[in-house]
Each structure stands twice: as C-alpha cells, then as structure tokens.
Amino acid sequence: MHLRTPAIVLSIRAHGEHGAVVRALTPEHGLQAGYVRGGHGRRLRPVLQPGNRVLGEWRARTEDALPGLTVELLDSRAPLYAEPLAAAALDWTTALTAAVLPEGQSYPRLHAALDAVIDAIEAAPGARGWAVALVRYELLLLAELGFGLDLTTCVATGASDDLAFVSPKSSGAVSRAAATGYEARLMRLPPFLTAGGTGAWDDILAGLAITGHFLERDLLHGRAADALAARERLVDRIKRAVA
Known part of the structure; x- marks a missing residue:
C-alpha cells in the first residue's frame, strides 16, 4: 500500500x-x-x-x-486555536468526521465541504461567518452516510410550499398548515435550509438544533462521547456570543 x-x-x-x-x-x-x-x-x-x-x-x-x-x-490552522469560537468549531467538525466516517471509502463531496468550512472559519473566526456552512456540512454528512433529511416536501401532505418545521421522527419537512396543533413536537425549519442564503442567529441555532438531533440519533447514538462534548462546547459558545 x-x-x-x-x-x-x-x-x-x-x-x-x-x-x-x-x-x-x-x-x-x-x-x-x-x-x-x-x-x-x-x-x-x-x-x-x-x-x-x-x-x-x-x-x-x-x-x-x-x-x-x-x-x-x-x-x-494553528492561529485559529487562539480564537475560542473558531477553536471549538475546528474541534467539533474534525472530531465528528473522524468519529463517523468508515476508513478507506471515498467521500469527495465531504472533503470539499469540510475544506470550505475550515476556509470560512479562517476567513471570519466569528461564528456569523461560518455557522451556516457548518449546518450545511452536518446535513451533507448525514446524507452521505444514508441518513439524509427531506426538506423539499411536506412529509404529511407532499406539498412543497410554506415548509416551516421538521419532524424529529421522520426526518422530513412539515408545512405550516400540517403542523397546526403539533408545533411543540416539531423543530422549526430555518429559511436558509430551503431558500439558501444566510440566517439570523435564531435561524442558525434552529439549524444546529436540527442537525444535532439527527447526528446524535442516527450517527453517534450513544458512542463518540468526546465528539458530542465538543459539539456542546461549540453550541454553548455560540449562544454566549450572541446573548
């Protein structure tokens, strides 16, 4: 070899x-x-x-x-470790990737996406500059490993308009009308995950809540405690930074 x-x-x-x-x-x-x-x-x-x-x-x-x-x-990337938020983001993305990927299988899209996230962290160490890219990387990781979310149509009606929530059970989007009366059981779907672009802080935190739920349930599920701890540190630092 x-x-x-x-x-x-x-x-x-x-x-x-x-x-x-x-x-x-x-x-x-x-x-x-x-x-x-x-x-x-x-x-x-x-x-x-x-x-x-x-x-x-x-x-x-x-x-x-x-x-x-x-x-x-x-x-x-050593200088980034002097920035608490940037350091937490590097710790999480690298620990997650190492924990869930099987060895020796090609994932060129993941490599390119991780490279782009790290570039974004380097360009703007403050979380606003890279947090959306991080959420999208986590979604791509789920999809590449067979646990992708369907955020294109409502899981209840099949409609593709006014998608506002995500079902924590089915991994699918839910329209505002179909969610009536069940909002408390669902996760809010931030617009940037369906329409593209950037997001406000509450949207970014909503996106992180979605990906965090499915990463823990479908990929980490009780193992890789160090990786989960790294994510908790990252989310906590983002919340403190925007408080």
Whole structure:
C-alpha cells in the first residue's frame, strides 16, 4: 500500500512514547489512518493539529497493517486555536468526521465541504461567518452516510410550499398548515435550509438544533462521547456570543 495525497488532519492519538496514530481525510481515498513516528514530539506537534492541511504519504507492506505515515505541512490552522469560537468549531467538525466516517471509502463531496468550512472559519473566526456552512456540512454528512433529511416536501401532505418545521421522527419537512396543533413536537425549519442564503442567529441555532438531533440519533447514538462534548462546547459558545 502506497498513497501520497493532500489531506485534512482530523485526529491524533498518542501511541507509544513518542509516536501517534493520525486519522486524516483525503480528497479521493476517504479517511486514512497511519502511524507517525515522532508524531507526539515537539517537532511534529504543530503540524499534526486538527484542521491542518498536510501532504501525507502512507506506506504499508500489507493491506491489513497500519501504514506508516509521514507528513508535510501545507496549511496551518494553528492561529485559529487562539480564537475560542473558531477553536471549538475546528474541534467539533474534525472530531465528528473522524468519529463517523468508515476508513478507506471515498467521500469527495465531504472533503470539499469540510475544506470550505475550515476556509470560512479562517476567513471570519466569528461564528456569523461560518455557522451556516457548518449546518450545511452536518446535513451533507448525514446524507452521505444514508441518513439524509427531506426538506423539499411536506412529509404529511407532499406539498412543497410554506415548509416551516421538521419532524424529529421522520426526518422530513412539515408545512405550516400540517403542523397546526403539533408545533411543540416539531423543530422549526430555518429559511436558509430551503431558500439558501444566510440566517439570523435564531435561524442558525434552529439549524444546529436540527442537525444535532439527527447526528446524535442516527450517527453517534450513544458512542463518540468526546465528539458530542465538543459539539456542546461549540453550541454553548455560540449562544454566549450572541446573548
């Protein structure tokens, strides 16, 4: 096995005294894990940060063996870790991606979308500049793994107009008329998820509530507690920032 490709660093776990097992997302080969000699040492620590773009080279003698991995830094996101909101967003998006993607399966749309979210965080560390992109990335992740939401038609009537809610059970949109009397059991659907564009803070928080519900139910469901904790920190910081 020999693979040389750009990648986004997702997670780093210490292995042995100085090494580290690194998981990274590649454009064409999906999630790849590898052992980095000295990866837990001072020289490579700034390179192996979640969100960094690297040029990785994986080598293994057999398909079953954990490949050795060497990395070259292409784009550092280290300065973003000085910004609490940006750091929380990087922690969450990378931890989520590492937790739910199977290894070795190609997800080029996810790689491109994650790359775009990280670029948006870098361009505008304040949450208003990237929170909508984050919600859309979470929706794409659900869809790519087989748990997509249908936000195009009402799950009750089949109508495509005046969609205002999402059913937490069916993962489908619900029109305002069909929701009458059941609003308390449904989640509000922010307009930016159907009409595009940006959203006000209450819309962004509504979008995060929708994706958070389905991510926990369908992908994380009781595991990946660290990833869920990272999301709780992110949402809490966004709420404090807009309070």
